[in-house]
Amino acid sequence: MPKDSDIWRKRALVTGAGGGLGRQIALDLAGRGVDVAATDLDAAGVEETLALCRSAGVALLPLAGDLTAPGAPTRTVAAVTEAWGGLDILVNNAGYGGIEAFLDMNEALWDRTLAINVKALALLTAAAGRTMAAQGGGRIVNITSPASRMALPNYAAYAASKAAVDSITRAAAVALAPSGVLVNSVAPGMMDTQMQRATEAVLARIEGRADVEVFLAERTRRVPLGRRAEIAEVSAAVLWLALDAPPYITAERLNASGGLDRD
Numbered sequence: 381m382p383k384d385s386d387i388w389r390k391r392a393l394v395t396g397a398g399g400g401l402g403r404q405i406a407l408d409l410a411g412r413g414v415d416v417a418a419t420d421l422d423a424a425g426v427e428e429t430l431a432l433c434r435s436a437g438v439a440l441l442p443l444a445g446d447l448t449a450p451g452a453p454t455r456t457v458a459a460v461t462e463a464w465g466g467l468d469i470l471v472n473n474a475g476y477g478g479i480e481a482f483l484d485m486n487e488a489l490w491d492r493t494l495a496i497n498v499k500a501l502a503l504l505t506a507a508a509g510r511t512m513a514a515q516g517g518g519r520i521v522n523i524t525s526p527a528s529r530m531a532l533p534n535y536a537a538y539a540a541s542k543a544a545v546d547s548i549t550r551a552a553a554v555a556l557a558p559s560g561v562l563v564n565s566v567a568p569g570m571m572d573t574q575m576q577r578a579t580e581a582v583l584a585r586i587e588g589r590a591d592v593e594v595f596l597a598e599r600t601r602r603v604p605l606g607r608r609a610e611i612a613e614v615s616a617a618v619l620w621l622a623l624d625a626p627p628y629i630t631a632e633r634l635n636a637s638g639g640l641d642r643d
């Protein structure tokens with residue numbers, strides 16, 4: 381990774397940057413002068429994100445596509461290194477979560493959840509790790525969830541996939557430590573993104589709650605800080621690990637969940 385005194389800009393790849401938290405992270409990185417490659421299933425969302433980044437005057441690279449397609453993680457990292465000669469920051473933010481009653485779980489939901497949240501994240505981490513190791517450094521930030529340490533019978537595939545993210549973060553941090561590559565994670569609290577809204581509406585139905593607004597308010601009250609997370613607050617935690625945290629911090633899980641996750 382270039383040192384602060386170096387004149388070249390850092391280069392970041394943000395997955396799931398077509399909206400929600402990923403869009404905010406892309407915008408904030410661009411605002412800090414970092415070149416941003418953005419990838420998502422949603423090609424129009426990627427274009428919109430990069431249009432919002434344009435005024436920052438950094439280099440921007442749209443890379444829409446399905447990260448669960450065969451070879452996609454390696455190809456995506458290669459596209460960035462071919463365009464810019466290297467990669468300094470990877471934010472593994474793309475994710476999927478579906479609600480289903482535990483006893484009614486279905487294969488398609490498990491396949492889709494594990495393919496993006498676990499397999500693509502691991503392969504992206506390894507591909508970026510190889511590039512960063514050859515460069516002599518870099519930083520990887522994985523987005524996990526408080527769900528990874530909770531008993532969530534109607535959200536089991538998602539919770540298990542995020543427990544796997546924690547496991548991959550620890551393994552990658554150790555594998556890449558000798559190369560000067562730092563691997564950490566952020567666990568966001570409930571943010572009112574598209575994913576969260578869709579998830580909670582189905583959860584209310586499965587739990588037999590007719591009044592969704594009352595259900596949501598109850599869930600918010602469980603957060604010790606008494607409110608949901610602003611997307612910008614979670615993005616700030618990601619940027620701290622990606623740019624500012626001391627280089628002795630690796631294998632860390634940073635809770636940005638208002639006290640929901642206290643470990």
Ligand SMILES: NC(=O)c1ccc[n+]([C@@H]2O[C@H](COP(=O)([O-])OP(=O)(O)OC[C@H]3O[C@@H](n4cnc5c(N)ncnc54)[C@H](O)[C@@H]3O)[C@@H](O)[C@H]2O)c1
Nearest residue numbers: 396400401420421446447473474475525570571573575576
């Ligand atoms: N919203 C919350 O409250 C919350 C809480 C904890 C953790 N998280 C995590 O934060 C991250 C961002 O979530 P968000 O809330 O912004 O949700 P979101 O649905 O707005 O964003 C996720 C993005 O990932 C993309 N994506 C999904 N599958 C993909 C694939 N196969 N290939 C490429 N892109 C794909 C989606 O298109 C979407 O744009 C996720 O990892 C999520 O699990 C969210």
